[in-house]
Amino acid sequence: xxxxxxxGGGLVQAxxxxxxxxxxxxxxFSSYGMGWFRQAPGKEREFVASISGSGGLTYYADSVKGRxxxxxxxxxxxVYLQMNSLKPxxxxxxxxxxxxxxxxxxxxxxxxxxxxxQVTVSS
Numbered sequence: 001x002x003x004x005x006x007x008g009g010g011l012v013q014a015x016x017x018x019x020x021x022x023x024x025x026x027x028x029f030s031s032y033g034m035g036w037f038r039q040a041p042g043k044e045r046e047f048v049a050s051i052s053g054s055g056g057l058t059y060y061a062d063s064v065k066g067r068x069x070x071x072x073x074x075x076x077x078x079v080y081l082q083m084n085s086l087k088p089x090x091x092x093x094x095x096x097x098x099x100x101x102x103x104x105x106x107x108x109x110x111x112x113x114x115x116x117x118q119v120t121v122s123s
Contacts, residue, residue: 002026002112004096009117012086016121020081022096022114030054032112034072034079035104038092038119045095047106049081059105064090086121093118 008020020036035050049060049070058070069082079096094117099110 002029002032002098004098004112004114006094006096006114006117009094009119011120011122014086014088014121014123016086017082017084018086018119020083020094020096020117020119022079022081024077024079024096024098026077029077030074032098032100033103033110034070035097035099035109036070036079036081037095037097037109038090039095039116040089040092043092047104047109048094050097050104051079052103053101057103059103061106083119086119088121088123091119091121 003025006022030053036048037045038048039045047061051058051070055072067085072079096114097110098112
């Protein structure tokens, strides 16, 4: 079992930046692939980015490639999502996700989810 707690959401103007954090409980954080998903009002949850347990592999949705960066600090049990050049269409609730030993992909999320953090980008 792992528990995930996100933070860092908020209101930002278009073109601005935010950094989301997700802290995981437990002592085997590096054994989990980690990822971020988002869900906008009236839309399905969608994949944003993921990172392998060691941090050596990262994957991004085309819609955020070049603007968002996922990273992790295994000593702090934390995964980050740095979001730059934000657009109004990035407005959503962002969820942290964890998958034991395997990589997270758009079609294969992990079993563990955080409660979500709201990101609102004004035009």
